[in-house]
Amino acid sequence: MTKIISPVKSVEGAARVSAAGADELYVGVRLSGLRFMSYSGRKAACCLNDYDELAEACRLAHSYGTEVNLTANLPFMSDLLTPVVKSYLKNSIAAGVDALIIADMGTLLLVRDMGIDLPIYASSYFVARNLESIYFLQKLGVTRLICSPDSTLDEIRDLVERSPIEVEAFVHGEGCSNVGGNCYLLHSQRPKQYAPYDDAPASPIASQPGEDTSLVSISDRIPCLFDYETHRLTEDGEVGPPENIPIMDSFSFCSFCFVHELVEMKVGGMKIVGRCASEDFQERTTRHYRQLVDFAKARDLEGTKEEIQTLRRQSPELMKLCTNKRCYYAPWSGAERETFEIPFADKKLRVLPVIQVGAAKTFSTVANEELQDSRVR
Amino acid sequence: MDFTVQAEHPPALRQALQSNCDAVRYGADLCELKLLNDGQMREFLKNLNDSGKSFGYVCPRLPQQLFPIVERHLAMINDETIKPIKVITNDWGVLNQLAEGKYPKLVPYLGRQLISIPHRGRPSMADLMGGESWFKRMAVEKVGGLIFDKTNLHFKPTLKFLKEQGVRGAEIDWVPKTFGEMKELAAGGFQFSVHLGLVIVAVVRRCHTARYFDEPIPHSCSKPCFKTAFLLKHEIFGELYMDGNTIFALYEPTAKEMRQLTASKASELVITMGSMTKIQTSEDINQRIASIKSLMKL
Numbered sequence: 001m002t003k004i005i006s007p008v009k010s011v012e013g014a015a016r017v018s019a020a021g022a023d024e025l026y027v028g029v030r031l032s033g034l035r036f037m038s039y040s041g042r043k044a045a046c047c048l049n050d051y052d053e054l055a056e057a058c059r060l061a062h063s064y065g066t067e068v069n070l071t072a073n074l075p076f077m078s079d080l081l082t083p084v085v086k087s088y089l090k091n092s093i094a095a096g097v098d099a100l101i102i103a104d105m106g107t108l109l110l111v112r113d114m115g116i117d118l119p120i121y122a123s124s125y126f127v128a129r130n131l132e133s134i135y136f137l138q139k140l141g142v143t144r145l146i147c148s149p150d151s152t153l154d155e156i157r158d159l160v161e162r163s164p165i166e167v168e169a170f171v172h173g174e175g176c177s178n179v180g181g182n183c184y185l186l187h188s189q190r191p192k193q194y195a196p197y198d199d200a201p202a203s204p205i206a207s208q209p210g211e212d213t214s215l216v217s218i219s220d221r222i223p224c225l226f227d228y229e230t231h232r233l234t235e236d237g238e239v240g241p242p243e244n245i246p247i248m249d250s251f252s253f254c255s256f257c258f259v260h261e262l263v264e265m266k267v268g269g270m271k272i273v274g275r276c277a278s279e280d281f282q283e284r285t286t287r288h289y290r291q292l293v294d295f296a297k298a299r300d301l302e303g304t305k306e307e308i309q310t311l312r313r314q315s316p317e318l319m320k321l322c323t324n325k326r327c328y329y330a331p332w333s334g335a336e337r338e339t340f341e342i343p344f345a346d347k348k349l350r351v352l353p354v355i356q357v358g359a360a361k362t363f364s365t366v367a368n369e370e371l372q373d374s375r376v377r
Numbered sequence: 378m379d380f381t382v383q384a385e386h387p388p389a390l391r392q393a394l395q396s397n398c399d400a401v402r403y404g405a406d407l408c409e410l411k412l413l414n415d416g417q418m419r420e421f422l423k424n425l426n427d428s429g430k431s432f433g434y435v436c437p438r439l440p441q442q443l444f445p446i447v448e449r450h451l452a453m454i455n456d457e458t459i460k461p462i463k464v465i466t467n468d469w470g471v472l473n474q475l476a477e478g479k480y481p482k483l484v485p486y487l488g489r490q491l492i493s494i495p496h497r498g499r500p501s502m503a504d505l506m507g508g509e510s511w512f513k514r515m516a517v518e519k520v521g522g523l524i525f526d527k528t529n530l531h532f533k534p535t536l537k538f539l540k541e542q543g544v545r546g547a548e549i550d551w552v553p554k555t556f557g558e559m560k561e562l563a564a565g566g567f568q569f570s571v572h573l574g575l576v577i578v579a580v581v582r583r584c585h586t587a588r589y590f591d592e593p594i595p596h597s598c599s600k601p602c603f604k605t606a607f608l609l610k611h612e613i614f615g616e617l618y619m620d621g622n623t624i625f626a627l628y629e630p631t632a633k634e635m636r637q638l639t640a641s642k643a644s645e646l647v648i649t650m651g652s653m654t655k656i657q658t659s660e661d662i663n664q665r666i667a668s669i670k671s672l673m674k675l
Contacts, residue, residue, distance in 0.1 A: 075493055075529075076493040076495065076529050077529055077532045077535065078524060078527045078528075078529065078531040078532050079531060079532055079533055080524050080527070080531075081524070081532075082532075104493070104529055104535075105529070105535055105538070106529060106532035106534060106535040109532075109534040109535060109538055110534065113534065126469065127438055127490075128469060128470070129438060129439060129440045129441065129468075130439050130440060130441040130444045130468070130470045131441060131444075131470070132444065132468075132469075132470025132471070132473045132474055133468060133469040133470035133473065134470075135470070135473055136469045136470060136472065136473035137469065139473075148582075150581075150582040150583055151440075152595065155440055155441065155442070158441055158442070159441065162441075177581050177583065177585075178579040178580060178581045179438075179490075179579075179580045179581060179582055181493070182490055182577065182579065182580040183578075183579040183580070184497040184498045184499055184577070184578050184579060185499055185578060185579050185614060185624070186498050186499060223613070223614065224579070224581075226611060226613075228609040228610065228611050228617075229609065229610040229611070230607055230608070230609055231607065231608040231609075231610075232605055232606075232607055233605065233606045233607060233608055233618075233652050233653065234604075234605065234652065235604045235605070235652050235657065237652065237655045239608060242610075247585050247589065247607065247609065247619065248579070248581070248585055248609075248619075248624065250581060250583035250585065250588060332583045332588070332594050332595060333583070333587060333588045333591060333592060333593060333594055334591055334592060334593030334594070334596075335593065336593060336596075
């Protein structure tokens with residue numbers, strides 16, 4: 001069965017995505033005393049506030065038959081963190097979580113040493129793209145692989161067919177350009193005291209109502225979408241003239257049109273990204289994917305087409321994603337991308353012009369800011 | 378400490394072999410599309426036993442469809458070599474095969490993509506974390522050591538497990554604050570290499586350079602990155618370099634940093650060839666080695 005796996009950052013979110021049809025949700029909990037970091041692979045503001053909230057989120061989710069996966073997926077572990085991570089795992093298990101998402105080998109070993117008897121899901125940060133890597137993780141107790149978001153449909157299909165453990169794929173939101181766990185461009189807020197950001201507004205993501213507002217929003221936006229002053233360097237080391245382009249942007253966002261293929265290949269789960277997004281975004285995307293998965297299971301291609309075309313009409317930001325070909329599973333570059341026809345297109349859909357850089361026509365910049373803001377709304 | 382040159386293609390291999398370096402690593406650690414073909418491997422194998430240099434083989438992370446290529450390379454090296462050869466792997470699957478003893482003459486080392494170091498962060502995570510409460514104690518006031526200076530190898534169960542898998546060492550970026558932390562690992566018999574002047578900031582599979590040149594990745598690539606790198610500037614992230622599918626921060630080592638590195642007992646200093654580092658020929662390599670050696674004497 002293909003499950004829908006939804007992001008959550010609040011009790012309200014847990015209730016809303018469960019009601020909207022999530023089979024599983026995933027969530028982290030703040031570490032006491034930290035306003036910025038967490039052990040959940042996201043900033044503290046994108047986590048539940050405490051273990052009481054986690055217990056309530058579990059209770060609500062379970063009442064809908066939705067399972068709760070704890071994100072313990074910071075891709076880093078050290079002796080210094082042992083008491084923190086042990087306490088995080090123990091308290092979360094006591095609160096009722098059903099599975100753990102882990103991103104570091106040390107954390108996997110710690111879970112094993114603690115004798116924890118819950119399903120273990122290997123985060124995409126392990127970047128396991130072949131069967132031998134899966135065998136390696138399986139020996140460490142992993143029961144599900146979360147594929148790297150830069151996997152192709154063919155690669156996912158191959159792994160689903162041959163893997164001894166369940167395989168999950170990403171489908172929506174923040175399909176970041178870089179390899180997970182190997183990106184150190186911090187998606188961070190900038191401390192307000194740093195010029196020239198001292199007059200910038202408070203971060204809408206990091207600053208919850210009534211909380212500290214000393215972090216500003218300059219870097220809430222995702223670094224791989226920024227424009228960079230880009231200079232080519234020749235073989236002789238000569239520096240070319242500057243071009244301001246989003247050279248790091250291969251960001252993908254959406255898989256609505258590929259749901260039926262993913263269901264057909266029997267992928268174990270479809271992960272929606274967006275723990276830092278609004279509850280509205282979390283609920284809305286869950287509902288749409290639920291609908292599309294149900295159409296796919298019923299082999300109702302007409303229903304899928306109608307649903308996607310309706311979504312495009314009702315959601316301008318989605319239209320912009322489509323016209324920029326920001327699909328997880330569209331071809332990456334070259335002629336194949338250029339000639340790729342957006343699935344389920346109607347006559348209203350036109351591909352937007354893109355910036356021609358070098359030989360490429362793949363550096364689309366239209367709507368980058370709107371794309372990112374759509375997560376917060 | 379050995380001076381090792383990392384060569385990603387045959388012309389670079391030839392230059393490295395002619396240079397004064399102590400060791401040569403062949404292969405690319407960051408890009409699956411730079412995997413060597415069998416002919417290129419045979420040129421490497423010809424030199425394996427009688428060139429007077431040490432050798433290593435480097436492999437990147439691998440999708441399933443390319444895994445058999447590396448399996449073939451490992452078998453070729455294992456059959457040909459008369460002495461143990463380092464395999465620097467960035468893929469857990471390759472480590473799995475080496476750990477299972479499939480290639481007894483090959484010795485696994487962890488590549489830099491498998492090593493986490495908080496100090497790679499741009500902007501500095503330590504700066505951002507300065508105001509945290511108990512984290513501040515670990516980060517700033519040195520209770521139990523500086524957490525941002527550690528790597529994911531600084532967790533005893535991880536290190537023990539890796540040693541049980543036969544892993545003899547690992548490689549790290551040019552992060553001088555971490556050199557001192559590596560000393561305790563080296564004292565325990567776990568070797569480490571350092572990439573001279575380079576810090577990985579981000580790696581991408583949908584390669585930015587390939588897209589710039591409209592290469593039809595992931596199916597094929599003519600590898601324009603062998604001739605062209607990019608300099609990137611941004612108000613938040615400062616000056617970065619893009620070499621193929623990887624964003625780097627680049628540093629010119631100082632005498633103090635070289636002293637820290639020597640004191641940390643690193644086993645290897647890895648020199649990367651290419652447009653970004655401006656090291657293309659054996660002469661370039663020799664000049665780089667000479668300049669580093671003179672820095673070490675200061």
